[in-house]
Amino acid sequence: MTVCPGPEVTIQADGGQLDQLLINLVRNAVDAAFDGDGGVEVGWAARNGRLEVWVRDGGPGFADTDNLFVPFFTTKPNGSGIGLVLSRQIAEAHGGTLMLANRSDRRGCEARLSLPILAT
Numbered sequence: 001m002t003v004c005p006g007p008e009v010t011i012q013a014d015g016g017q018l019d020q021l022l023i024n025l026v027r028n029a030v031d032a033a034f035d036g037d038g039g040v041e042v043g044w045a046a047r048n049g050r051l052e053v054w055v056r057d058g059g060p061g062f063a064d065t066d067n068l069f070v071p072f073f074t075t076k077p078n079g080s081g082i083g084l085v086l087s088r089q090i091a092e093a094h095g096g097t098l099m100l101a102n103r104s105d106r107r108g109c110e111a112r113l114s115l116p117i118l119a120t
């Protein structure tokens with residue numbers, strides 16, 4: 001996994017919940033990359049008062065993004081299908097958003113988390 005670090009920023013958040021969110025995204029990326037070239041990249045940037053975090057993989061991407069956030073939707077033999085639903089709930093509870101899309105530059109998926117940066 002490659003990490004592309006951005007600037008140091010301060011956010012107000014439940015650390016345990018954010019950990020869970022990021023673990024969900026990275027685990028999905030690793031699962032997907034297993035079917036592809038294995039590459040996973042995580043990075044962040046600060047833009048317009050928001051922290052933007054992305055998790056990219058080199059997996060197959062998805063044919064259909066409609067079901068991704070539907071509770072219990074899973075394509076994995078041992079998946080529970082709640083990872084993304086829960087992750088989006090955590091993002092929104094922190095005034096943020098979570099989106100997933102196929103990558104435009106190559107095969108694979110990109111998850112994008114946006115959170116407000118604490119005003120100082």
Ligand SMILES: Nc1ncnc2c1ncn2[C@@H]1O[C@H](COP(=O)(O)OP(=O)(O)OP(=O)(O)O)[C@@H](O)[C@H]1O
Pocket residue numbers: 024028029032057059060061062068073074075076078079080081082083084085109
């Ligand atoms: N990076 C990704 N690339 C391709 N498909 C993905 C990716 N992330 C999620 N998906 C698809 O979305 C489905 C739902 O993801 P979600 O994380 O909610 O559940 P899950 O990974 O199947 O199970 P769990 O609840 O254990 O996380 C996955 O089963 C998979 O089909």
Ligand SMILES: [Mg+2]
Pocket residue numbers: 024027028083084
């Ligand atoms: Mg998952």
